[in-house]
Amino acid sequence: MQNDSERQDLRRSIKDAVSKRDAVAAVKHGRDLLAVSSKPADVMFCASSFAGITDVLQDQLRAKRLKAYVVRSVTVEPVLPFLATEAVLSNYVLDLRVGGYGSYVDEMLNPRSELAKFKPDVVFVLLDLEEIAGRLPDLCAGGIGVGVEEEIEECLVRMAQLLRSFRSGNSARLLLQGLVVPDLASLGDVGEANLRHSLTNAVQRLNQKLAVLCSTIADCVFFDVDRLAARSGRARWRDARMFYASRLPLSLDSFRDYSRGLVRSFSTLFRAPRKVLCTDLDNTLWGGVLGEDGPEGIATGSAFPGNCYLDYQKYLKQLSSRGILLAIVSKNNEADVHEAFQIRSADIALSLDDFVASKISWNEKSDSIRELAHELSLGLDSFVFVDDNPVECEAIRQQLPEVAVIVTPVLEPWKLVEVLAEQPFFDAAVVTDDDVNRLNEYKSQAQRAELASSVGNRDEFLGSLGIVCTFLSALQAPLSRAVQLLAKTNQFNLTTRRHSAAEIEKFASVAGGQAVVVRVRDRFGDAGVVGLALARNEGDSCYIDSLLLSCRVIGRGIETALLAHLGEHALRTGAKRLVGEYIATKKNAPCADFYSDHGFAQRVPSEEVHSDSAFYELDLTASAPTSPKWITLEGKESNELSASAVFTS
């Protein structure tokens, strides 16, 4: 029992790490244990080990703590240790609370329910077919479909009502689990496949409609559990014995896939996807080593094994079509690589133009990635590094722990796409126009950098860019973009408050409130919606709750224009003073002096105010901030759309 002694060793290491309160080691050994063992006792061992060190998980690994409430119609308790464990492996600490069977309406809508009192960060809605469309199996069994579509529509109306009513009273994020398509139905396999109103087809239609419904509700994601069931096999997914005896909808074998899938789905509500994929070339983008095999000798194209690499290239190209930036990080001679892309262009699905940048040299790869981060003004936590060489991968893990590392299977190139697809790094439940345009924007950034070096004077340079700022109410622009900005802006973000869509709407709708986004374009391109500010008048002061700007546009005076815009609006709605707030984080040092640079005076810290915040004041009647002369402003009246346009003067 080689495996068993390995298990025992790992369990001892975990115990050891827990007693030393070493979260990094505990999670590492936990991950290793679960890679060699799928025994439920081991998962439960990890769950209780991790539960004892939640504080260090947060301190050392900066795990995100979430209060999660489970609303359900089936038994979920045995799955919870698996869920908690998978959550820790994805760097979350879950405080789980489970509601009663079938009491979800009261729990979700009653403001005094257990759920409401728990004040969850996220609610998992796990209801089965019997609960949400219980008549469907009987209606579908008739074969001709009497009443089937009506039942689907009724179910949708009920769910829409439930989720919308919940949303109007609670800003917790929502995960709605879809339905598993039943495997056994009285129409039989042939009828289920051929009849339009079969249960299989009806449930699939219902799932699609539920997913669309979720996309219309702020901070709500659809969890497609049927996709997971289909991948692992529907017959294996369920254990009929346990379902009939205990209403447990999953077999023990499915607990982990299920938990992992659920964590992956709710993650998109809390974390922005990574933005850059750095790929190695030899034995990753193509087979073989260019320096040894030559451009004609490397494997790529329609014949095996080149087609494995071709599919990997196509997958990268697809990622890039929704705004994931591609970069080459390779130890090679640059001229050889250019030659290979030219000679083998018919066999490679990517051209050098598809990459936002390439680092082809004999330098350390960690240096190359650092340079890329600097050139693109992106944090290292936006990067994913893909390489076949375990030594290179380990070096990146150690030197740049923020970078996600994927080791490609050099001996099994047919698994390249699978290895990439099973990682959650690029998951997004929403794609915006700004995402799609990102490649061009980052390319123009490189061009701008070139121009900057040819024009000496800063103002002259900025003037030559022809910057145009358009101010819009956050409600006018896609709200999802505003939420995305709040979620992922770290460097130029004065308070780093991760507000939800519902909270942004509140700023826009309250009297004397402002929720403004700024769209920026210049002669090189349209950067899209890149900045946001939230503010609210209290008495004769306008408090700036949030002010942030995407790091790719900072240093061009846009932050000043945004501040001037806030000030003007504050004056118009009766405020005499602008109050700014700064909360220092590990990343936002670039904007630490923002308010003092704009003439604000720092308030003397008082005892009762939250100690992390520094407050700054500016007398608007004496010196209102003005927008830089090189910026053209548009859409200054747009705030009429927000309810805040109450003129008091």
Added chain:
Amino acid sequence: MSSQQVPSSLRDILADVLEISPEQITPDLSIEMVESWDSFRHLQAILAIEGEYGVQFDPQRIPELTSVSLLQSELEKKGATL
């Protein structure tokens, strides 16, 4: 043959699931003696034991297996190697 000894594999599973120390797992230990051993823990324990030994219990027997020795003898009946 002695019922004084709980096989170590079974002892470890129950210790993990019930979150108590392995030394506390004696043949006489039963559901009412352990605070954490509620109906859901019971289900978890059953699933963990089934997974470990590759057996399936009859759902009607499951609620009756309320002590370590009852679990052990049911496993032996199913032919599991402990």
